[in-house]
Amino acid sequence: MSSDIRPVFPEEQALIAHIIGKPAIFDDKSVWASDNRYYVDGKSFSVPVSRFSNCDATAIASKLQSLGIIPNTGTSDVIAFEKALIAYRDGIQYQKFHQHVQTFIAANQLRLSFIEDEAFSFVKQSAESFPRENLVVSFSGGKDSTVTADLVIRALSDPGILHIFGNTTLEFPLTIQYAARFHNEYPYTPFKNAINKDQNFYEVCKDIGPPARMMRWCCSMFKTGPITRILNNRFLQEKILTFYGIRKCESVSRSKYNRIEDNAESVKIQKQTVASPIFFWKDIDIWLYLLGRNVDFNDAYRLGYDRVGCWCCPNNNARAQFLSRIYMSEQSELWRQFLIDFSKSIGKPDAEVYVDSGKWKARQGGNGVASSKDVKITSTNCTAEENAKIYQLNQAVNDEFINMFIPFGLISKEMGRKLINETIILDKRSRMPILSIQPFSQADYEYAVKIKTLTVKDPDKLHRMVKYQIRKFNACRKCLKCESLCAHGAISITANSYRINPDKCKQCKMCVTAKYLDGGCLMNKYLKTKE
Structure with missing residues (x-):
């Protein structure tokens, strides 16, 4: 087998x-x-x-x-x-x-003892470098996170490890039931629900289009982001160790992870180091542990689902979709009709075939989506001043816009020329001016800003990073990716604002570096179009 x-x-x-x-x-x-x-x-x-x-x-x-x-x-x-x-x-x-x-x-008792003992040793060794109160278990309600949670509690003989349940609002109803059952079974285990109450999944889909296989904006907005908020509130700027139910065999991308991972490009939440006790386990090992140790698990598996993430995930296969038509008929029909309506709105000639064949899952970019214009950066060189560019905005310059430039240095409105409402950005170390920002009137643009680089060696590089903040200001959908990216907890996002705390920001510039956030904004990936 x-x-x-x-x-x-x-x-x-x-x-x-x-x-x-x-x-x-x-x-x-x-x-x-x-x-x-x-x-x-x-x-x-x-x-x-x-x-x-x-x-x-x-x-x-x-x-x-x-x-x-x-x-x-x-x-x-x-x-x-x-x-x-x-x-x-x-x-x-x-x-x-x-x-x-x-x-x-009975036939696999030696295998069960081996994988359990090895996982126990890994958990204990991983936890040695962290205070016990800085340990976290990421709990999804699926079989892998269930096994991980049980292993960690048993290996450390400590039910007091914080568990965070990422409730995406798209969970199977039986997953919500199981999470509540788990919480009741472990009454001494701190259990936090991470949920984004500021966004509605369907409303976001109407705005930027439904998630697709290569464009799963929902993960950041409804899972990673809310979990980050809990971690930032609880641990401030402390480093933590999070136990995840990641397994190497699950996907090509996960096969490239390390069993202990703290690489900034791999870890979604920068505050944490990720440890994966079941990294080398196969499906049969997971079930051997659950059944062999009589561990309660999500009832959705009994119905035939082999994964219990978001019920409408574009990564779900045809079999999972079929099961949902049986066990979640009302939700499935509502989702199918939404996809058909969306497909028509972006010009698909045979929307029902496009949806029922699964082609919607391969959608890339924002072609046909009205909000795609928000990620396009329109700028012109200022003819009157060197190293100055005029950028089009979709709203007027305000305090939130100026706040976007905290990663570059210190904001000084006092040094700017008051008659033109200029703001100067100072290098934090040298206190030398590096950027001039001023609202600008341009015949072709309803809203515009003129930004000039000052006393910098590479003005083009700085303007490239400036463009990233322009894009955030124009296109931000409060996806929470920036919150997760900031290791210092300096970025906070609500339903109405994007704010960078100047006291927490270390000017590391990860949030304006393509290596960590392509185009400076997650929406660039989901909304950019082919010219």
């Missing part, structure tokens, strides 16, 4: 049996799966992706209701849904499953 194999729970067995037209085929069988290939008592068969696409999700849901897996009250009733799962689990349907699981655990 493949090392990325997983057990197939009776709820999913019932679903697959109906899909292939053999309702009782798995009643006394041992069933495992790897992607769309299923292993029944060691013999394999596959369920093509096309089968999922062609199935009648409504009819399948009706059959599952008759089995008691889905409540007749409707899939939106999460409590009734969970009660139905528990009743099904307690019934005769699980007897054979438990027998097969016990055989699996």
